[in-house]
Each structure stands twice: as C-alpha cells, then as structure tokens.
Amino acid sequence: MQSIFDIAGSAMQAQSIRLNVTASNLANANSVAGTAEQAYKSRQPVFAAILKDEIGGVRSMGIVESQRPPEMRFEPGHPMADEQGYIYASNVDTVEEMANMMSASRSYQTNVELLNTTRQLMLQTLKMGQ
Amino acid sequence: MNIDKLIGVHSEALRMRAQRTKLIATNIANSDTPNYKARDIAFADTLKDAGWHNGSKTGVSQAGQLQATMNTTHKNHMTMNSSSTKEVVMYRQPNHASLDGNTVDKDAEQARFAENSVRYQASLEFIGSRIGSIIRTLRGE
16 A cells, blocks of 8 residues: 555646646746747657556656747847847747646645545554454 | 455455556656557456456466466576466557557546546555455354
8 A cells, every 4th residue: 555655746747747847838928039949839748657666657758849939029129029020939839838837736636635545544543353 | 254355356356456557657757758559458358367357256366377477497587477366458549640659648647547446446445345344254243
C-alpha cells in the first residue's frame, strides 16, 4: 500500500509540471519578438508511465515546443519590428492553455483525494483487531 | 484450530483489495499519459486461483498447481512470484477510443477506487470482528 503514496506523488509532481508550463505559456501569450526564431513557442510536457514491477506512477519525460508558426503582425511603428515592418507574436493558444490548466488542476485534486483515502485505509489497517 | 480458517477468505480479499487500490492509483496517475492502457484485477479468476469456490476453500490452489518453478543461475535472473495468491491482472476494455491511445476513463476509475476502498474497509471490519470474537472466547466472557 505504501507505494500508492509514490504513485499519487509522482502524478502530483507531473501535473504540477504541466501547470507550471501552462502558466509560462499563458504569461507569454502576448510576448512579441523581432524574428520568427525568437518568438515564444508554446511548450508542453510529455508524460510517460514508470513501469517498475508492473505498477508505477507517471513522470514527465521532457518538454516539447510547439512547431506551429508564430503569428506575424504588420506593425511598422513597433520598436521590435523588422525591416518589412512585421513583429512575431507567440504561438500560444490561450483557450487550449485554459483547458490544459483545468485538466491539470482536476488531475492534481484527484490524486490528493487518492492520497487521503489511502492514508485513512492504512490508519484503519493499523488499528485492525483492536 | 487453525487461525487462517477462522479469518477465512478475508485475509486474501484484503491483500487483493490492496493490490487493486495500487492498480487503480496507477491508472489514475497515468490518466494523461499517451498510449497508457488501463488495467484491473479479474476478481473471480483471482479468487479461483486462490483456491476458493462458492465461499469455501476447495483445497489446492489452481495457480499453485499450474505454476512451474524456474531455476536461477545468475544474480540478475528474475525469480517467479512464489506467493500462492497471484492476482490476475487484465487490460480494461475501453468504452471509447481516444486519439492518444490512452484507455483510462478517469471518472470510472475514481468510482472504482471509492468502491474498492469501501470493500477494503469491509474486509478489515470482518477480520476485526473475527479477532474480537476470538479474544472474547479466550477470555471466557
């Protein structure tokens, strides 16, 4: 039963990474840059199951950047505009990130509940036969 | 008098419930992992493997009869699980397909987790009351 704490803990860790990345994406949703390469690219964590003794938690294998092209805006008056007068906005999809945030926080809550239930079960097991 | 007989199926049920809690926790933890396949314990098969049928012990466990032994000649070799009760773990049939190959239905798993923990508590209660009655018998109250 103790390994449930590891499993739920790993899931909470993974979901908080996801929440962190989402926060970074949302914070940079309106960032602009002078070139397409410098524009902020939306980041997403990649989850993978930890397979140890058939049962295991989850971990974040790494963070990938979205390959969607950045939004080009014609703003010649902007201080960061290039020779053609374009600025490059981030490719973050705000609606998608909001949905991501809700999903991550729900998953986090579920795992906290899991921990609480398991803790109660273990405490009751300790009291067995008393 | 055999203490195992007094407690009956409940000790094995408790172990199975603990294992199932772990499996469902793994399923919930991996509810966002691409290509993860949800798993669960086949309860009837596990009970049969433990040698139980219609609430009574039928004797030799089927798993025990079928289990072959494996020799290990190196410290890195895997050994087979020697415990008499081996849970029969199977993949869950998904209700609907998902694009990332994940078959975890988070709400259904949560419901199963709740159900499983109630049943775990029920087994605990059964064992507790059996132990209580043994102690009362010994005291002669």
